[in-house]
Amino acid sequence: MKKNLYSSAGTLAHDYPCSYDELSKQWGHNKHREKILEHAKTGLCLLKSFGIKTVFISGSFASKKDKPNDIDGVFDVSECLEYNLQDLEDFLENQDQYKLDLYFNDMRTKLTNETHEAFFRRGRDGEKRGFIVLDLTTLE
Amino acid sequence: MITSSQQHNASKEAANDLRKMLLAEPDPDIPTGLVAVNRKRLKKKLTTIEKDIKEYEESVKLDLSTLKFDKFEDLLKAPIRYRLANNESVKEFAEEVGINKRQILRYEEEAYQNCSIPTLFKILDHIGVRITGEIKI
Numbered sequence: 001m002k003k004n005l006y007s008s009a010g011t012l013a014h015d016y017p018c019s020y021d022e023l024s025k026q027w028g029h030n031k032h033r034e035k036i037l038e039h040a041k042t043g044l045c046l047l048k049s050f051g052i053k054t055v056f057i058s059g060s061f062a063s064k065k066d067k068p069n070d071i072d073g074v075f076d077v078s079e080c081l082e083y084n085l086q087d088l089e090d091f092l093e094n095q096d097q098y099k100l101d102l103y104f105n106d107m108r109t110k111l112t113n114e115t116h117e118a119f120f121r122r123g124r125d126g127e128k129r130g131f132i133v134l135d136l137t138t139l140e
Numbered sequence: 141m142i143t144s145s146q147q148h149n150a151s152k153e154a155a156n157d158l159r160k161m162l163l164a165e166p167d168p169d170i171p172t173g174l175v176a177v178n179r180k181r182l183k184k185k186l187t188t189i190e191k192d193i194k195e196y197e198e199s200v201k202l203d204l205s206t207l208k209f210d211k212f213e214d215l216l217k218a219p220i221r222y223r224l225a226n227n228e229s230v231k232e233f234a235e236e237v238g239i240n241k242r243q244i245l246r247y248e249e250e251a252y253q254n255c256s257i258p259t260l261f262k263i264l265d266h267i268g269v270r271i272t273g274e275i276k277i
Contacts, residue, residue: 010249067250077170085171092177103182106175107164119157126150 010064011123012130019138020044023057027132032067036099040071041139043091043098048136050088051080055102057132058120070099073131074120077104141251142196143220143230151193158186199224207269215271216252216260222267237266 007013018026020041028037047055052075059072080088095102105116123129142148162182166175202225209215223233230248234241239259247255255263264271 065249067254077174081169085174089171089174089177092174092181101181101185104178106166106170106178107161116161119154119161122150122154122157124150125144125146126153 006064007123007127007129009123009125009127009129011127012062012132014130015133016062016130017133017135019135020140021138023132023134027061030066033061036061036068036071039097039099043095043100044134044136044139046087046091046098047075047102048139050091051083052076053079053136055134055136056120057134058129059101062129062132070096070101072101072120073134074103074105074116077106141217141220141248142192143224143248148193148196151189151196155186155189155193158182158189162186196224200227201225213251213253216255218269219252219260219263219267220248222269237263239263 004013005016016026024034024037028034044055055073055075057071057073059070060068061071077088092102103116103120107116120131121128142151162179166172199221202221204222204225207218207221209218219233219237223230228236230244231241234244237244239262252260
């Protein structure tokens with residue numbers, strides 16, 4: 001684990017770009033987290049098949065917490081607008097089974113503007129937290 | 141569970157962000173069905189945050205003599221609700237129950253779900269919580 005990865009609030013101090021393997025190594029450090037990743041991998045593979053290249057993971061999974069409930073995050077839906085959107089809709093409806101809680105930017109604003117990003121970047125104590133920037137193209 | 145005024149403020153800001161996201165005009169390039177699913181989930185998230193905010197606001201003005209719980213999960217939250225109702229800092233509470241402050245912070249972080257039963261009972265005993273009730277089978 002890199003030094004100064006977390007702020008004093010226990011959340012990521014900066015964005016952390018990584019592959020799926022690195023995600024498993026850095027954030028799958030106990031049985032509980034391993035189990036979540038085991039479920040999530042199937043869902044993330046599905047998301048990749050819809051054309052999504054990056055998922056910005058936040059919430060307790062991207063923190064020091066030993067027992068997060070699931071993996072929270074956000075992605076840019078414009079990456080998959082030419083794919084079968086009915087499948088994406090089904091996936092979003094049923095993503096709990098993959099221990100995922102993902103959202104996309106559905107407004108005219110870009111992901112990097114306010115609102116969606118501001119919301120997911122706000123930590124429990126109000127601190128601005130970093131994302132695990134997961135490169136889905138590394139997922140096999 | 142929200143355990144400080146700082147978290148309370150952050151949660152209120154998060155709820156406001158979510159309300160804005162739910163009211164914002166959707167991108168016309170995204171199919172309405174897809175937006176509806178996304179917003180349904182966002183709404184659910186907002187409901188959870190609003191519930192947490194309400195629980196915190198009730199806790200800080202709670203009359204401890206009326207503290208009741210029907211679920212084990214609520215019993216686990218009793219030390220937090222006691223501390224909030226007495227307007228105690230984590231440090232003050234830690235000293236009162238004779239447990240390290242960092243450990244209390246770890247327990248509060250997970251709403252005491254990571255606390256052993258003997259330790260929980262030790263804490264409850266220190267703060268004068270007596271458990272009565274019945275087991276239903």
